[in-house]
Amino acid sequence: MRRTLFLILILVFIVSIPIVARSLAEVDLGLSGIYHTRNVEGFQPFFTGMGNGENWTVGIHLNARFSLINLSFMAMVPNSMSGGAQELNLLSSLSIDIPLVTDLLYFSLGGGLTTDFVFSDEESETLILGRPMGEVTFKNVFLDSAIHFKYGLDLLIGSAKIGLFYLIDTRSSLGLLGETGGWSRLFSSAGNNKLGLKLELALF
Numbered sequence: 001m002r003r004t005l006f007l008i009l010i011l012v013f014i015v016s017i018p019i020v021a022r023s024l025a026e027v028d029l030g031l032s033g034i035y036h037t038r039n040v041e042g043f044q045p046f047f048t049g050m051g052n053g054e055n056w057t058v059g060i061h062l063n064a065r066f067s068l069i070n071l072s073f074m075a076m077v078p079n080s081m082s083g084g085a086q087e088l089n090l091l092s093s094l095s096i097d098i099p100l101v102t103d104l105l106y107f108s109l110g111g112g113l114t115t116d117f118v119f120s121d122e123e124s125e126t127l128i129l130g131r132p133m134g135e136v137t138f139k140n141v142f143l144d145s146a147i148h149f150k151y152g153l154d155l156l157i158g159s160a161k162i163g164l165f166y167l168i169d170t171r172s173s174l175g176l177l178g179e180t181g182g183w184s185r186l187f188s189s190a191g192n193n194k195l196g197l198k199l200e201l202a203l204f
Contacts, residue, residue: 032199034195086119108152146172150167169192
């Protein structure tokens with residue numbers, strides 16, 4: 001399995017050399033405006049809450065690209081919850097850029113993990129994935145964070161990138177894939193989808 005994945009990455013790198021005019025590697029920092037829902041299923045109902053300001057937030061991005069492969073991290077500014085608590089979502093994604101117009105327009109396709117943090121105004125401990133922070137290990141975060149799929153369209157303008165992305169949180173996690181029904185949950189939306197418009201600038 002590892003050998004096959006390694007060969008695929010090498011093949012993507014070799015194929016991308018003649019079609020990619022931009023730099024081989026890049027690190028970007030950016031901001032995005034994000035519309036998001038909670039427990040809303042279906043494409044049409046997704047847009048019904050756009051007039052509600054509580055469904056909008058800001059995301060802060062850090063993206064590293066090598067050839068056509070992107071590794072990105074996005075933190076969504078905390079949202080208020082019942083009881084005065086604040087929820088922060090951290091999304092880590094791995095995606096591939098597919099050139100539509102070389103060095104100008106790219107379609108991105110990938111996925112990753114969504115990790116939820118809840119901070120309370122009271123003295124109660126911070127929760128990670130619904131559990132007290134002291135009880136959560138890195139392995140728990142890796143295996144129990146919800147898997148998401150991410151689709152995007154990026155327009156390159158010099159060192160800047162303007163993009164539109166759509167992200168779907170699934171009902172599955174890496175830990176659930178080995179259990180009965182885990183793979184079917186992978187293609188079932190949790191209703192926590194996100195639509196965002198981003199602006200990223202290349203740092204180097």
